[in-house]
Amino acid sequence: MGSDKDALSWLDDRESERRAAGLRRELRPRTPATGLIDLASNDYLGLVRHPDVIDGAIASLRRWGTGSTGSRLVTGSTTEHALLESELAEFVGAEAGLVFASGYAANLGAVTALAGKGSLVVSDAGSHASLVDACRLSRARVQVTPHGDLGAIEAALRDRSEERALVLTDSVFSADGDLAPLREMHRLVRRYAAVLVVDEAHGIGVRGSGGRGLVHELGLEGQEDVVVTATLSKSLASQGGVVLASERVCAHLVDTARTFIFDTGLAPAAVGAARAALGVLRREPYRAQAVLDRAADIARIAGVEVPPSAVVSVILGDPQRAFDAAAACRENGLSVGCFRPPSVPEGTSRLRLTARANLTAAELTTIEHVLDDVLSASAT
Numbered sequence: 108m109g110s111d112k113d114a115l116s117w118l119d120d121r122e123s124e125r126r127a128a129g130l131r132r133e134l135r136p137r138t139p140a141t142g143l144i145d146l147a148s149n150d151y152l153g154l155v156r157h158p159d160v161i162d163g164a165i166a167s168l169r170r171w172g173t174g175s176t177g178s179r180l181v182t183g184s185t186t187e188h189a190l191l192e193s194e195l196a197e198f199v200g201a202e203a204g205l206v207f208a209s210g211y212a213a214n215l216g217a218v219t220a221l222a223g224k225g226s227l228v229v230s231d232a233g234s235h236a237s238l239v240d241a242c243r244l245s246r247a248r249v250q251v252t253p254h255g256d257l258g259a260i261e262a263a264l265r266d267r268s269e270e271r272a273l274v275l276t277d278s279v280f281s282a283d284g285d286l287a288p289l290r291e292m293h294r295l296v297r298r299y300a301a302v303l304v305v306d307e308a309h310g311i312g313v314r315g316s317g318g319r320g321l322v323h324e325l326g327l328e329g330q331e332d333v334v335v336t337a338t339l340s341k342s343l344a345s346q347g348g349v350v351l352a353s354e355r356v357c358a359h360l361v362d363t364a365r366t367f368i369f370d371t372g373l374a375p376a377a378v379g380a381a382r383a384a385l386g387v388l389r390r391e392p393y394r395a396q397a398v399l400d401r402a403a404d405i406a407r408i409a410g411v412e413v414p415p416s417a418v419v420s421v422i423l424g425d426p427q428r429a430f431d432a433a434a435a436c437r438e439n440g441l442s443v444g445c446f447r448p449p450s451v452p453e454g455t456s457r458l459r460l461t462a463r464a465n466l467t468a469a470e471l472t473t474i475e476h477v478l479d480d481v482l483s484a485s486a487t
């Protein structure tokens with residue numbers, strides 16, 4: 108072979124294509140105090156700087172050190188990991204829990220351990236990227252069904268030749284903030300002897316009584332054919348992920364989930380922070396309803412439908428238009444999310460505004476002024 112051609116020159120071609128399509132992503136510097144009103148983060152309950160949560164992280168850090176030092180199966184599992192698991196399980200009404208190093212790893216671990224060659228995985232078209240990747244890694248036959256299409260899920264389950272089947276969905280979809288029809292999906296998995304895996308990343312802390320999640324809200328908690336996954340990085344103001352399921356499922360994951368076995372255990376400080384954040388949420392359950400109330404305020408200001416979650420999407424269509432509007436928001440004191448393909452379908456680039464339980468009246472007034480200006484300028 109041998110050539111003096113740069114083996115990575117194709118990267119420059121792709122970069123030019125992305126630039127022309129308005130799809131370059133940039134890592135903007137972040138400073139501890141930006142002075143911006145935060146409508147971009149997933150710190151839904153406003154707990155990342157809560158003194159109890161910081162103290163929880165520091166106490167764990169002092170006791171256990173900075174790192175977990177290895178897979179929990181190799182260097183041992185701390186009492187704090189076990190407490191976090193039982194506290195989370197108790198909170199959402201599950202029998203048991205298993206903590207992973209991230210929500211991404213929890214989804215990969217759960218799906219690959221519960222599906223495999225010879226099984227079927229049915230996944231909603233709006234499922235999070237981590238569930239999409241889990242499908243790819245599972246080696247199962249994968250059928251992606253149109254968003255929220257119960258008929259398509261039923262047909263896939265009914266017509267399958269495989270004995271085992273999993274149905275995957277987010278409870279609250281991260282881009283549009285809409286809810287999955289979980290009760291109906293559960294009826295289908297029951298009817299067709301399948302298992303429902305529900306990613307509650309955006310549901311815990313927001314939906315259900317005191318933030319127990321949508322599965323709990325709909326009375327599906329504790330059912331063995333419902334496996335809940337979640338991240339600790341949103342409402343719980345930390346880092347990490349968890350699978351909340353029956354003892355039997357969690358034991359199976361300890362033995363077979365590769366992202367549990369071959370990944371370093373969740374860092375002690377993250378465990379301490381998540382436990383403390385859960386403690387705050389238990390003591391102050393009104394925070395969950397406050398997130399929904401603030402999301403309704405933001406939606407009214409932006410002139411879009413009130414969402415059933417913390418996520419307010421203002422669809423602008425063109426990626427460059429969304430990028431420019433997000434930049435204008437920042438220049439005027441608002442940090443907002445800007446979602447473009449491949450995070451969202453073509454033609455639906457948007458501002459993604461996330462509500463926080465502790466947004467103040469003064470902040471809402473600023474949000475109103477800035478959004479009015481930016482959205483009317485963007486429309487012209």
Ligand SMILES: Cc1ncc(COP(=O)(O)O)c(C=O)c1O
Nearest residue numbers: 209210211235281308338340347
């Ligand atoms: C729906 C959903 N699932 C999973 C994840 C991944 O969680 P983590 O960031 O903890 O890896 C995210 C985003 O972070 C998400 O939005």
